[in-house]
Amino acid sequence: MEPLLNTILSLIEAGWLSLLDYLAAHVLLCLVPAFIIAGYISAMIPKEVITRYLGPRASRWVSYPAAAFGGFILAVCSCTVLPLFAGIWKRGAGLGAAITFLFVGPAVNILAIAYTGAAIGMDVAIARIVLSISFGILIGLIMAYIFRDQEALRAAEMEDSGIFDHGARLQPAVWIVFLLLMAVLIVGTLQVGFLTATWINLSLPVELPQGLASALDRASLNPQGALLILLIVLIAPVAYLGLENVLEKFNRWTYLVVIMVGATILFAAPVVETGSLVFGITGRFFGELILLALIGVIVARYFERDQLASWLWETWKFVKQIFPLLVLGVFLAGVVKMLIPGTLIQSLTGQNTILANLVAVLFGVFMYFPTLVEVPIARMFLDLGMSRGPLLAYLIADPALSLQSILVTGRILGRQKTWAYVSLVTVFSVLAGYLFGIFLTIV
Amino acid sequence: MLSIKVLGSGCANCKKVEQITQAAVQEMGFQAEIVKVTDYSEIMDYPILATPGLVVNEQVVCAGRVPTKPEVTTWLANAALQES
Numbered sequence: 326m327e328p329l330l331n332t333i334l335s336l337i338e339a340g341w342l343s344l345l346d347y348l349a350a351h352v353l354l355c356l357v358p359a360f361i362i363a364g365y366i367s368a369m370i371p372k373e374v375i376t377r378y379l380g381p382r383a384s385r386w387v388s389y390p391a392a393a394f395g396g397f398i399l400a401v402c403s404c405t406v407l408p409l410f411a412g413i414w415k416r417g418a419g420l421g422a423a424i425t426f427l428f429v430g431p432a433v434n435i436l437a438i439a440y441t442g443a444a445i446g447m448d449v450a451i452a453r454i455v456l457s458i459s460f461g462i463l464i465g466l467i468m469a470y471i472f473r474d475q476e477a478l479r480a481a482e483m484e485d486s487g488i489f490d491h492g493a494r495l496q497p498a499v500w501i502v503f504l505l506l507m508a509v510l511i512v513g514t515l516q517v518g519f520l521t522a523t524w525i526n527l528s529l530p531v532e533l534p535q536g537l538a539s540a541l542d543r544a545s546l547n548p549q550g551a552l553l554i555l556l557i558v559l560i561a562p563v564a565y566l567g568l569e570n571v572l573e574k575f576n577r578w579t580y581l582v583v584i585m586v587g588a589t590i591l592f593a594a595p596v597v598e599t600g601s602l603v604f605g606i607t608g609r610f611f612g613e614l615i616l617l618a619l620i621g622v623i624v625a626r627y628f629e630r631d632q633l634a635s636w637l638w639e640t641w642k643f644v645k646q647i648f649p650l651l652v653l654g655v656f657l658a659g660v661v662k663m664l665i666p667g668t669l670i671q672s673l674t675g676q677n678t679i680l681a682n683l684v685a686v687l688f689g690v691f692m693y694f695p696t697l698v699e700v701p702i703a704r705m706f707l708d709l710g711m712s713r714g715p716l717l718a719y720l721i722a723d724p725a726l727s728l729q730s731i732l733v734t735g736r737i738l739g740r741q742k743t744w745a746y747v748s749l750v751t752v753f754s755v756l757a758g759y760l761f762g763i764f765l766t767i768v
Numbered sequence: 769m770l771s772i773k774v775l776g777s778g779c780a781n782c783k784k785v786e787q788i789t790q791a792a793v794q795e796m797g798f799q800a801e802i803v804k805v806t807d808y809s810e811i812m813d814y815p816i817l818a819t820p821g822l823v824v825n826e827q828v829v830c831a832g833r834v835p836t837k838p839e840v841t842t843w844l845a846n847a848a849l850q851e852s
Contacts, residue, residue: 372832376817399818407777407808412817489817572784572834631836638834642780736808 336660343659344652345546347444347701348554350593354513354609355443357590359436360648362506364640366435369632370503372399373493376409379418379426380489388418389425389465393458396430411737417489420476421469424746427734429461431696431724436647439510440700441720445707448765452717456757460721464749471745498627505620509590512612520612523596523605533602549597549604556589568641571634579637587617647697654698658705670709677714677762682755685715689723690731690751699723714762722754770800770847775811775821775831782820784834789822792840798848825851 346352375398378391392413399409410430414423431437433454442450469476512520533541533548541551563585567578594610597603624633674681685706694702703720707713726747735743772789776782786804793800805811814823818832822840829835829843 368833372818408811408819409817411808411812415812416815572788572836635834638784646780733808 336663339663340656340659343662343701344656345550345554347655348557349550350553351514352440352443353553353557353589353593355439355510356436357586357593358506358510358513359439360643361586361640362435362503362510363643364638365503365506365636366398367639367643368635369499370398370495371493372409373491374495375399376417376489377492379413379422381417381419383418383422383489385421388422389462392418392422392426392465393429393461394433395426396433397435399426399430407733407737410734414737419469420472420742421465423465424468425461425465427746428464428725428750429457432457432461432721435510436643436697437700437724439514440697441703443514444700444704445716449713449717449720452757452761452764453720456717456761457721460753460757464746464753467749468742468746472742496627498623502620502623502628505616505623509613509616509620512609512616513590513594520608521596523607524611525606527595527604527606529602529604531602547597548602549592549595553589553593556585556592560585560589564641564644568637571637571641575630575634583637590617647695650695651697651701654694655701658701662705662708665709667709670706670711674706674711674715677712677759677766679755679759681712681715682718682758682762683751685711685719685758686722686751686754689719689754690726690747691728692723693727693729694723696724712762713765714758714760716758717761718754718758721757722750725754726750770798770844770851771825772800772802772844773805773821773823774802775805775814775816775823776819777806777808777811779819781834785820785822788835788837789840792837792844795837796841796844798844800844 375391375395378387379395383391410423410427413426414420417423438450438454441453529548541548546554560582563578564582567576567580567582571579590613591610594613595607596605673684689699692702699720702723703716706719707716711719731743731747734746738746770793772793774782774786774789776785782804786802789802793802811819811821814821814828816828816831820834821831822829822835822843824843824847827847830839835843
């Protein structure tokens with residue numbers, strides 16, 4: 326009994342430690358703004374900004390890039406991807422552009438990219454964007470070519486319903502706040518001298534009680550990390566009270582949650598050494614302070630209450646939908662890491678070979694993970710010794726292909742086209758990982 | 769009687785649309801039948817590009833976003849006017 330209990334306890338500890346690692350300051354500095362930006366895009370930027378370039382009369386030179394970049398604005402929520410995909414195919418720019426959108430959409434959304442950058446590395450995040458977009462366009466073009474005869478027949482009987490023709494005009498303030506929010510994200514994560522440098526050292530005039538200090542040490546937490554986790558835990562109930570009915574009315578919890586989230590971003594910016602109470606106030610902190618103040622002023626001056634309400638609601642919706650699964654995924658990834666022998670991962674995928682990339686891709690197809698959870702899973706593989714090429718192959722294939730998405734796509738497209746799509750995605754994901762791996766050895 | 773359909777696979781926004789519509793119907797004291805359409809092929813029969821969608825008497829009034837209650841009230845009133 327005793328050994329079993331010890332094993333279980335050490336597994337729980339491993340899961341808990343990986344959770345703490347993910348709630349650390351540098352991850353929060355990217356995840357919190359990323360959720361806010363995702364909510365902002367969803368609420369404030371109308372889909373017509375992109376969809377009017379995806380209509381049946383759009384030139385190929387416009388529709389394919391629009392479909393590829395459209396994921397950034399349209400596909401933050403996976404539940405909107407499939408109707409849009411079907412719409413683009415049946416009434417819009419055709420099979421190729423629709424396939425491009427289907428492939429790129431889940432991969433290039435702001436949450437996935439920001440999170441990949443913070444948890445795995447900017448090299449993989451940038452490769453994920455560049456290779457997803459270019460290979461997405463390529464796969465779309467190949468599909469359109471393979472099925473050109475069927476598509477020509479279909480185009481003849483397609484009616485022009487005009488739903489793609491609506492344009493959208495946005496106030497300049499919407500774009501300005503969007504850019505400022507992106508700046509919050511970038512200032513929070515960019516590793517450049519004047520942002521990371523410490524300008525002032527603030528020493529807290531209190532001392533931690535001995536017991537608390539050693540408890541934090543054992544969990545390898547510093548006081549900043551502990552307070553951030555406390556903030557996150559406190560935000561959860563306040564957000565529920567303040568945001569669940571925000572579309573109907575604002576209450577005092579609504580204002581409180583906005584202030585607390587701002588405080589989290591600011592509080593995550595300083596650097597604190599483990600075991601010390603000295604807060605190094607970095608350039609990051611000042612940068613975030615200025616940006617948040619600017620956003621506050623512009624929002625108060627130019628945004629209407631309804632706009633603000635739907636921004637808050639969309640953000641809360643994403644948090645509710647994604648964050649609990651993410652926490653669970655991170656915990657389980659920590660546990661599983663203890664159970665899988667590193668030698669197995671290393672022998673299968675430790676080298677950047679075609680076979681290793683294929684193994685990584687097939688794993689991504691057969692395992693289904695909810696949005697964003699692919700990132701901690703990838704991190705787990707990286708820690709266990711997976712090479713960065715197969716890692717990227719996995720990250721590209723996993724959101725695009727799962728048994729579930731293959732089934733749904735099959736219902737919309739039919740079996741033949743779906744299998745062609747699945748094979749193409751497999752081949753190109755393997756290729757993407759392989760090329761990225763080779764690229765890394767050259768530079 | 770108004771026929772109202774909420775199009776969506778069951779994500780948080782679709783539930784919100786249903787909630788808001790229900791509240792608007794009750795407030796106005798209309799007779800209305802609210803149906804949730806969750807099947808993709810049925811949803812795609814309507815000219816919308818993104819869920820959630822709101823359909824009043826087989827006319828799509830809103831798609832791809834959550835409308836405000838005053839908006840829904842206006843659409844319902846218009847549809848009721850056309851009926852009578």
